[in-house]
Amino acid sequence: MTTGAQITLFNSLGRALQPFTPIEPGHARVYSCGPTVYHYAHLGNLRAYVFTDTLRRVLDWKGYRVTHVINITDVGHLTSDADAGEDKMEKAAAGTGKDIWEVAAFYTDAFKTDLRQLNILDPSRWSIATDHIDDMLDFAKAIEANGAAYPLDTGLYFDVTKVPDYGALAGAPPQDDGGVARIAEVEGKRHPADFALWRNSPLGETRQMEWDSPWGRGAPGWHLECSVMSIKYLGAQFDIHTGGIDHREIHHPNEIAQNQAFTCTSATGANYWLHNNFLVDRGGKMSKSKGDISTLQSLIDRGVHPLAYRLLCLSAHYRSELEFSAEAVSGALTRLRRLAIAVQALVDRHGETHFPLDRERLEGDLPKAATDLLTQFDAAVSADLMTPQALPLLDQAIASKALSLEEKLRVIASMDRVLGLGILDLRRADLRVRPVDALITEAEIDARLAERKEARAAKDFARSDAIRDELAAQGVEVMDGDPLGWDWRVTL
Template sequence: MSELYLFDTYERQVRQFQPLEAGKVGLYCCGPTVYNYAHIGNLRTYIFEDLLYRALKMNGYEVNFVMNITDVGHLTSDADSGEDKMEVGSKRTGMTAWQMADFYTQAFQKDLKRLNINFPDTWCRATDHIKEQIEFIEDLEKKGFTYQTSDGIYFDSRKLSSYGQLARLDIEGLMAGARVDNERQHVTDFALWKFSPADEQRQMEWPSPWGTGFPGWHIECSAMSAKYLGDYFDIHCGGEDHIPIHHTNEIAQTEASRGTRLANFWMHGYFLQLDNAKMSKSAVFLTLDRLIEKGIDPGVYRYFCLTAHYRTQMSFTWSSLEANGVALKRLYQAAYDWGAPGTLLDEYMARFNACINDDLNLPRALAVTWDLIRSNEEPSAKKATILAFDQIFGLDIANYQPQVVEIPADIQKLAEARAVARKEKNWPLSDELRDTALAAGYIIEDTREGWQIKKQ
């Protein structure tokens, strides 16, 4: 087995992965803010994280996988102004913020299941960890990294010389165009705790040493990852949009409080683009449900994501999705036709592992797979090998069954009549019968053994 190499955003290079503790990996992935359905762009990131999880397992690591659910405190603007997304979503849906969080958490988990994405070992909700977050802020306060304004407790980013290293932020550049809005002292300062408005009862608020309110968005990840994985763990993942703000601030908090940069590796999934724009800003908000309504199997979307490297922005088009649906169907059918699995093909396994361990190069791994499909190896060996590949792909190749269609009696009769016509070499009648069946939605095909009927 080749060594595992992964791209680390912090170092901006591919590095050999070495666990902090032999044989074990602590993995933290930023989960959803549950105020709406996940769109397929969000889901691409979770597929990437699942591939990483599977690759770590393939390399023999015991993985402790933690994912948070942000159910409070994520403002509509990342500049720590604007309304809480949860409160906004609550007004939109008519549910309470608590009901809505539960509703969208379940919708999210259903999407993960349908995409064959492994669940984390630990789910952690921000609202279940208010105490930990308050303690974290208290520690930052004690160490002199906070200041208070009329609307909350803020992190003083100037106290940290390394601030912004992850994103290679140019602080001077940011300052040049900085908006002096509230009492925030510096562009890169951010809220740790926000006070409830004096004239308003929020649905989600808690007492704290500084007054009633709710935690800032970034503190939950520092506090909860520390609780479940420790102050310095192996890998932290999220979407590329988290690099400049969210992850930068998580690192700042943890460096200030614990003196570590939180994670050894920082990995980011890149956006799915729709019409050359980030999906969430597009007029079209595509969910997995929408794909299913259009007759597209969730597995097709998963396969579609495998065709691009996780670190490149990928263009979504219906035609490319459908093209990959055709490819996946051929892959499934080929594997199905190979029958029972036999012995692994070492050469293909080695090539496959090399692709996966080269920073999760799934497109290359698929190329190896198509080599395997077109090769002249023993079917049983090919089957065993592709099933091993599927430990990473997660396409559930083992359970694929060709679609069994109920053939109506009249269609059966058409096919039988056509067989007779063909025997008599009555081609016009034969073609007419086939066309009639086609008009009813059934395709009659000739095989060596006779005819077979497929649904259109």
């Protein structure tokens, strides 16, 4: 049974906040568009999964049973999201000279490693596109039999005029040329917005991934994959579909159209369509100063703990653009370190090396000061995942003088079930990630800081300043006045 504040979610289909009511009481079924595994995921991609993980954690925290599916696209996604260009997987394999299946496996593993480093929970099911080719063929045949698809020499195409309100999710009906300008032109298409359900391999060309079909040997269209896998594992109508805001314009409207044509109903597949906004680096500073910083590993290589990026994502609402800059990342790292150090002190005082997260223990009898904090936290995360309002409540719980040590830890642990920072297990040393190109070791930094502390105590400020400048030249910023003690951070 779910408890607390009513969850409201911003449904892109209708552009409005709506109370969340699952189809099956107490059970939330969620589908998230996964990566195309032709390269490492960039930080903007990963923001989508921090958002989706937060959604899942909130649902779980509120008492829902969650069935969550994330797909892995290893075929069919073209170099443009608009049904144009080469297949990303084929192009990547050709560029490296590697077997396409090896490329897919390598980048799938890399993606899952990124998720683990961000404390993102595994879905209930990973659904791999190439494991569902027969399902896709059957799905496309049914759409054709229902009169919503037609064959051309180049493959099987979906007729967008055969479904009601095509493009409603994007706000661009098919007669609006601006809404379909990104769709590839193909000779013989009935309408500019029509898209490929199945794409035949060009004459004389053999792809590494291709299969026989009634329309020719080739591969499925990207949009087809998500319709097939979401319906197979979650039903023709399920609760929530998530993805980046870029999917709202073409990919997700095409999914809806396919679902309607397959079921011969006006059902949209998901009741709630949720989209996170972009990560933006307006100044380009992160990629200009020390080389490109676009992946999680590139951030780690600069000395940033991966959970600092998670915290940065949580500091902005998922529907807002997230400003990405050296200052923003450094600020998130400093905030994470201060949280970890403060919570570590509480855990050490409590005498446990690991504070258990047993739900019964966390949610047992608590004083009013604790329940008030949790009620405010509940209200924030239930209001369309308003994590920027929830985070300060974690600070309040840590600093509260009205709570006992045990009560503080219980409140912190409960909140962190949603925030996913692993804050009870983080140690100060964990957050000192040494840059790969560092010219100085952590031990040397600490030794130099100790010398500087002695110089300041002796009022030898010239020596103190010299040590600070030496460290700065080696990419280490000394954080004078840090309330948690003499500390430092890397310069991004």
